[in-house]
Structures are given as C-alpha cells and as structure tokens.
Amino acid sequence: MYINFFINISYLIGSLAFVWGLRLLSSPDSARKGNLIAAAGMGVAILASMLDPAYKIGPNNYGWIISGIATGGLIGGVWSRRVQMTSMPQMVSILNGFGGACAVVLGGIELVHMYEGVRPYGSTEILILVFAILIGGIAFTGSFWAWFKLEGWINDTVLVIPKVHHIFNLSLLVAILALGGVLYLQGATSATWVAIVMIGLSLYYGISFVAPIGGADMPVVISLLNSFSGLSAATAGMIYNNQFMLVGGILVGASGTILTLLMCNAMNRSLLNVLVGGFGGSSAVAAGGVKGDQSIREVSLNDAAIMMYYSNSVMIVPGYGLAVAQAQKTCKEVDDILSKNGVEVSYAIHPVAGRMPGHMNVLLAEADVPYPKLLDLDDANNALPNADVVIIVGANDVVNPAAETDPGSPIYGMPVLQVWKGKQVIVMKRSMRSGYAGIENPLFFYPNSRMLFGDAKETLANLASELKQLG
Amino acid sequence: METAIQFFNENILFIYLLIFTIILGFEVISKVPTVLHTPLMSGANAISGVVILGAILLIRQSQADDYLSLSVGFIGVVLGMLNAMGGFMVTDRMLEMFKKKKK
Numbered sequence: 203m204y205i206n207f208f209i210n211i212s213y214l215i216g217s218l219a220f221v222w223g224l225r226l227l228s229s230p231d232s233a234r235k236g237n238l239i240a241a242a243g244m245g246v247a248i249l250a251s252m253l254d255p256a257y258k259i260g261p262n263n264y265g266w267i268i269s270g271i272a273t274g275g276l277i278g279g280v281w282s283r284r285v286q287m288t289s290m291p292q293m294v295s296i297l298n299g300f301g302g303a304c305a306v307v308l309g310g311i312e313l314v315h316m317y318e319g320v321r322p323y324g325s326t327e328i329l330i331l332v333f334a335i336l337i338g339g340i341a342f343t344g345s346f347w348a349w350f351k352l353e354g355w356i357n358d359t360v361l362v363i364p365k366v367h368h369i370f371n372l373s374l375l376v377a378i379l380a381l382g383g384v385l386y387l388q389g390a391t392s393a394t395w396v397a398i399v400m401i402g403l404s405l406y407y408g409i410s411f412v413a414p415i416g417g418a419d420m421p422v423v424i425s426l427l428n429s430f431s432g433l434s435a436a437t438a439g440m441i442y443n444n445q446f447m448l449v450g451g452i453l454v455g456a457s458g459t460i461l462t463l464l465m466c467n468a469m470n471r472s473l474l475n476v477l478v479g480g481f482g483g484s485s486a487v488a489a490g491g492v493k494g495d496q497s498i499r500e501v502s503l504n505d506a507a508i509m510m511y512y513s514n515s516v517m518i519v520p521g522y523g524l525a526v527a528q529a530q531k532t533c534k535e536v537d538d539i540l541s542k543n544g545v546e547v548s549y550a551i552h553p554v555a556g557r558m559p560g561h562m563n564v565l566l567a568e569a570d571v572p573y574p575k576l577l578d579l580d581d582a583n584n585a586l587p588n589a590d591v592v593i594i595v596g597a598n599d600v601v602n603p604a605a606e607t608d609p610g611s612p613i614y615g616m617p618v619l620q621v622w623k624g625k626q627v628i629v630m631k632r633s634m635r636s637g638y639a640g641i642e643n644p645l646f647f648y649p650n651s652r653m654l655f656g657d658a659k660e661t662l663a664n665l666a667s668e669l670k671q672l673g
Numbered sequence: 674m675e676t677a678i679q680f681f682n683e684n685i686l687f688i689y690l691l692i693f694t695i696i697l698g699f700e701v702i703s704k705v706p707t708v709l710h711t712p713l714m715s716g717a718n719a720i721s722g723v724v725i726l727g728a729i730l731l732i733r734q735s736q737a738d739d740y741l742s743l744s745v746g747f748i749g750v751v752l753g754m755l756n757a758m759g760g761f762m763v764t765d766r767m768l769e770m771f772k773k774k775k776k
Contacts, residue, residue, distance in 0.1 A: 220720055221701060227713050228704040234768040237716050241761040244722065251726040257733045263743060266732050270747045274725075274754025281755075282762035293763060294715050297756045301721040304752040308727045311745040326680065428718055431756075435724040442730045449694050450723035456698025457717040461710060553707060560710030567770040578707050 205255055212250035213446040219243025220450055224457070230573055247446050287568045288525040291557040292352050295345040295424050298431045302341025302408075305434035306401070309335035312441055313397045316390050325386050330440045332382035336404045338434035343408030345427045351417050352557055361413045368478060371410050378403045415477060418599065421558050422465040422476050429458020461559050468553035468579070470615045498634070501652035503661070506593075506628055507668035510536075513590030513626075515546040517582070519619055520562050521555050523596015523632065527658035533595060534569035536662055539669045548575050550582030550592075550619050552600035583620050592624035596631070596658045602643045613641060627651045630661055712767045719760025725753025 219239050226236025251257075252267060285293050309331045316323045316331075323331075350356045363370050381400040384392050415423050432454025439447025466473050501509075510516050518537070524530060537547045549571065555562045563576055577585060586592065594601055597619075604611040605618045621627055627650050634646070645651055654661060681688065705713045728749025735742040 221697060224698075224701045224713075224717070224720075227709060227716055228701075228706065230706075230708060230768075230771045233709055233712060234765060234772055237712070237719075237761060237764045237768055240716060240720060241757075241765075244720070244757055244761070247723065247726060248729065251729045252733070254730075254733075257730050259734050261737045263732045263735060263737060263746075266743050266747050267729050267750055270728070270732075270750025271725075271754050274751040274756075275758045277751075278755040278758030278760075279762055282759045282766065285763060287767070290711060290715070290763070290767075293759070294711075294718055297715075297718050297759050298721070300752040301718070301724055301756040304724045304728060304749045304756070307745050307749050307752070308724070308731060311731065311742055314741065425714065428714055428721070431721045432717065435721045435727075438724050438727040442727050444726055444730065445690060447723045447726050448690065450720050452691065452694040453698045453701075454717045454721040456695055457702040457713060460699060460702050461714060464710075551707070558711055559714060560707055560712070563708045564711045564767050564770070567767070570770075573708050573771060576708060 205253070209250045209254045209256075212246050213444075216243040216247035216250070216446055217449045219246070220453055224453060244450075247450075250446075251444070286528070287530075287565055288528060290564060291420065291424060291561060292349050294558060295349045295352065295427065298424070298427050299342050299345030299349070301431035302338040302343075302345060302427075302434050305334050305338030305431075305438045306342055306405070308438050308441065309338060310401055313385075313401075317394060317397070319390060323389060325389065327441070328389060329382070329386050330437055332385060332400065334434055334437040334441060335401055336378055336382070336407075337430050337437060339401070339404030340408040340411055341427050341431040341434050343405045344412040344423075344430070345408075347409045347412040348420055348423050348427065351412070352420055358414065358416055361409060367410075367414050371407070374403060374407050374410060378407060411477075419476050421554050421556070421561075422462055422469075422473075424558050425458050425461035425465055426473075427458075429455045429462060432456075432458055465554060465559055468617065469613075470617060498646050498653050499651070501628060501654055503654070503664050503668050506652070506654055507665055507672060509626055509628070510540060510545065510591050510593070510665075511543060511669055511672045513545055515548070515589050515591075516540055517548055517550050517577075517586060517589040517592045517621075517624060519550045519552075519592060519594045519597050519601060519621055520566065521552075521595065521597025521600060522557060522561075523598075523630075523658050525556055525561065525565055525596070527596065527660075529595065529659035529662050530565040530569040530571075532659050532662040532666065534566070534571055535666045536669065537571065539666060539673060543673060548577055548582075548585065550579075550586070550621075551576050552579055552597070552619050555597055555600050579617060579619065583623075586620050587623045589624040591626045591628060592621045593628045594621060594630060595662070598631075598643055599641060601645055602641060603645050603648075604641065604643070608644075611641060621645065622648050622650065625650065628654055630654045630656070630658055632657060708771075712764050712771075715760050715767070716764040719757050719764060722753050722755075722757025722760060725750055725757060728753055 223236040223240030226232040384396050432451045436448050436451025540547050551562045601619050601621045605613045605616045728746050732746035
C-alpha cells in the first residue's frame with residue numbers, strides 16, 4: 203500500500219515538474235532552472251516506473267532496463283556536448299524521430315502480443331495501438347526526412363509524385379485507417395499481414411507527408427513533428443495506462459502546436475498552405491526574375507567599414523547564411539568594435555530566420571550577444587527607419603520587399619523586416635543566387651543597397667580588421 | 674452510439690485530465706518569448722522522451738526468456754533515453770549561454 207502511494211506521488215511530482223519547468227522556460231533568467239526541474243521530474247518518473255508493483259509480473263528484468271538507460275544516456279550525453287549550435291535543427295529533428303520510433307516499436311510489439319494472445323486486447327485498446335503507430339510513424343520517418351532536407355542531401359522533389367501527390371497521401375492515410383479498422387473489428391483473428399502492412403504504410407506516410415514541403419518551411423515542419431512525437435508518447439501512455447506519459451506527451455503536443463501556429467502566422471500562411479508545399483518549388487520559379495537592366499552596386503570593405511564606424515546606429519540582420527558560415531562569433535567581434543566607438547548596435551531577428559524557431563537567438567547567445575540587443579519583428583521594424591546602416595548577413599527571403607510590393611510573388615503577404623527603410627543597406631552575400639525559397643530579391647537593386655560579396659565569416663573578419671585600423 | 678456513451682461515462686476522469694492538460698499546455702507555453710523558442714522546442718522534445726516509461730513497463734512485464742519483447746523494450750529504452758538525455762542536456766547547454774549575458 204505504501205509503495206503504491208509513493209509511486210503515485212512520484213508521478214504527480216513528475217507531472218508538476220514538467221508544468222512548472224515549462225512555465226519557468228518562459229523567461230531567459232529562469233529558463234535554465236525550468237529545464238533542470240523538468241529533467242528531474244523525468245528522473246523521478248523513470249524511477250517510479252521501475253519500482254511500480256502494478257507492473258511486476260515476471261522477474262522485472264532490470265538488467266535490460268539499466269543497460270538500455272546507460273546506452274541511451276551515454277550516447278545522448280556525448281552527442282549533446284559535441285553538437286554545433288548551428289546544427290540544432292538537425293539534432294532536434296533526429297531526437298524527435300527517436301521519440302516517434304520508440305512509440306512505433308512499442309505499438310508494434312503490443313500488436314505481436316495481441317496476435318500471440320499474451321494479453322487480452324479490447325477493441326478500444328487496439329485502436330490506441332493503431333494511433334500510436336500512425337502518429338509515431340509520422341514523427342519517426344518524417345523527422346528523418348526533414349533531417350535529410352536540412353542537411354541538403356535531398357531536395358523537395360524526391361519521392362514527390364507530380365500533380366497527384368496530395369491525393370496519393372490522402373489515399374495512403376485512408377488505407378492506413380482502413381487497415382486499422384480491420385484490426386479494430388477483428389482483433390487477434392485478423393491476418394498478420396494487416397498489421398505489417400499498416401505499420402509499413404504508416405512509416406512510408408511520414409516520408410511522403412514531409413517530402414513535398416519546401417525546405418524553407420522546415421521550421422514549421424520541425425515544430426509540427428515535435429508535437430506529433432509528443433502525441434505519440436501520449437498514446438503510448440494510453441497503451442500502458444500511464445497518466446504520467448499522457449500528461450507529458452500532451453504538454454509537448456501543445457507546445458509543438460503553438461510553435462507551429464506561431465511560425466505560420468509569422469509567414470502569414472495557413473498550416474494547410476505550408477503542408478501542401480509549393481513554396482520554393484515550381485510556383486516560385488513562375489514569379490520570374492527582375493525585369494529590365496537594373497544593376498547592383500558593390501561596396502568595398504573599406505567603405506563599408508567607414509560607413510559603419512562613423513554612424514550612430516547599426517542594425518545587423520542575421521540569416522541562415524550566418525549559421526552556415528559559423529560566423530556568429532566574428533559578428534560579435536564587429537559588434538564589439540562598433541560599440542566601443544559609441545555606435546548603437548542591435549540585431550533584427552525575423553521569426554523564421556534560420557532553420558528552426560528562435561535559431562538565430564541561440565547562435566547569437568552562443569557568441570555572447572546580450573539578449574536585450576535582439577529585436578523581434580515589430581520592434582525591429584519600428585527601429586529600422588532610424589538605423590544609419592543596416593547590414594544583412596546571409597538573410598534573403600525575410601528581407602525581401604516583394605513580400606509587400608509584388609502581389610505575384612509567392613511570399614507576398616509575409617511580414618518581412620523592412621530593411622530598405624534604413625538609410626544605408628549593406629547586403630553580405632556569397633553570390634547573387636536567390637535564397638532558400640528560390641525567389642528573386644529586388645532589395646539588391648534599391649538605390650540605398652550595396653552588395654558585399656563573400657563568405658559571411660571571412661567578410662566579417664575582414665571588416666573587423668578594417669574597423670580596428672580606423673580605431 | 675451506445676458504446677460511445679458508455680466509453681464517455683466510464684472514462685470521464687480521463688477525459689477531464691486530457692482536456693485540462695491541453696488547456697494548461699497552451700496557457701503555459703503561449704507565454705514563451707521568441708528568444709527562447711529553440712530551447713523551448715528542445716526542452717519539450719526532451720519531455721516527449723517520457724515514452725521511455727512505456728518501454729520500461731514493457732520490459733518489466735516480459736518473461737525472462739521472451740527475448741523478442743526484451744530486445745524491443747531495450748531498443749525502446751535506448752531511443753527514449755537518447756531523446757530525453759540528449760534533449761535536456763543540449764537545452765541546458767543553450768540556456769547556459771543565455772544566462773551568461775546577465776553580468
């Protein structure tokens with residue numbers, strides 16, 4: 203009796219720790235504590251699940267559990283120490299995939315148990331298994347596909363069936379649900395192939411679901427898959443009748459859903475529009491290039507340095523190019539030299555800059571940029587008209603004026619940073635190639651824009667040494 | 674229809690839990706500022722490692738010679754632990770960088 207009480211109290215404490223931890227995550231000052239509290243809650247719950255007498259049927263098999271925990275903990279620990287901050291989106295998608303995969307293997311083995319008649323299964327329980335496999339499968343293979351896209355190993359056309367892809371996906375989903383229906387109705391008497399095909403199709407559906415979504419939309423996809431991996435954990439909790447798993451999973455599901463909607467709002471598009479894809483695909487090409495013989499103007503490093511050094515305020519707009527070049531620390535160096543000379547330096551962060559929500563904030567935090575210097579979209583747009591020099595480091599689509607001026611543009615209507623309102627704009631770019639979404643950017647041809655070609659890190663380092671000579 | 678009503682009546686507490694957790698989740702998380710979206714995501718991601726509990730319970734319910742269930746459970750524990758440990762530790766690493774800025 204006492205042991206049951208302790209187990210239940212532990213689960214309760216664990217659940218509260220999750221809620222409290224997430225609550226503390228809402229402020230930079232308390233966030234670290236919040237994360238530790240959530241981790242502690244997880245630890246308490248893992249211990250409770252190992253001691254819970256309700257599940258003691260056989261010999262407990264602690265050896266298997268502990269070696270699994272040690273293996274996963276060790277790999278996870280080493281990996282999290284070594285991963286580059288620029289690769290955070292990849293890491294989060296892989297971890298998402300693991301969570302989903304775990305739900306799939308659990309659902310799968312319980313189906314095996316159902317066929318073997320190890321335990322009696324009611325039809326509601328079978329339905330739960332089907333959902334755990336479906337949602338977990340999407341989170342598992344979808345996350346891995348998203349990871350391949352983030353790494354640039356595959357593009358947005360791989361495995362996409364032209365024109366009928368969405369009908370294909372829909373029929374895939376219908377087929378999975380139909381097979382699930384057979385399992386629901388016939389239970390252990392259904393043919394084994396029904397379960398096998400259902401699992402196989404669920405896994406393929408995850409890939410097929412992510413395949414047509416544009417690479418530029420990966421922040422949305424990762425948030426969405428995050429919510430799926432939470433929901434799969436929650437359904438797995440229903441399999442084992444464990445409320446703690448349910449609470450944890452639902453909290454993750456809610457957080458993923460909110461972030462997904464925030465990302466969609468930031469791009470002024472509906473979730474459906476993102477999922478259907480096309481952004482960065484064929485429709486972008488139709489937008490066409492810039493007409494006429496407009497020309498760009500380049501600026502020399504020396505001139506750029508002088509412009510920045512003798513200004514009152516500089517606004518830095520970082521994008522994924524900064525992350526790719528690992529230039530966050532060099533960027534901070536430039537910031538330091540300018541600040542020392544009394545130039546007011548701030549950063550304009552677009553909500554979808556980078557490859558996951560808040561990615562730029564993390565990179566700049568890594569380089570020791572104080573977070574009050576980071577302005578969000580609205581604050582940045584208020585401050586931009588007063589900025590003497592706006593310097594764009596590897597961002598493109600989020601500063602594209604076509605979003606406001608060209609109704610034919612695929613990104614028309616997306617809120618962007620109005621960098622062109624700054625007095626001088628310096629665009630740091632590797633080449634004239636268009637951004638991730640494949641859309642031409644008229645900003646480069648504006649009269650107050652100057653181009654500074656080169657790798658972001660190298661250019662910033664050269665800029666820093668030019669600035670030092672001025673000082 | 675009747676089975677649905679029966680299900681509802683039998684699981685009413687469970688349905689309460691579900692609804693209140695969803696509302697609580699939305700309330701707690703909608704206050705997180707943009708700056709912290711990446712740590713929030715990786716922290717939440719770590720929490721989805723709760724699925725490890727299912728794998729632990731699976732192993733504990735298995736017979737000592739049921740190697741299929743035990744191996745699957747082992748894989749589940751490894752995957753879940755990777756998700757939880759990797760997620761919490763990398764979140765901590767990120768948040769440590771945010772914290773330094775206070776001086």
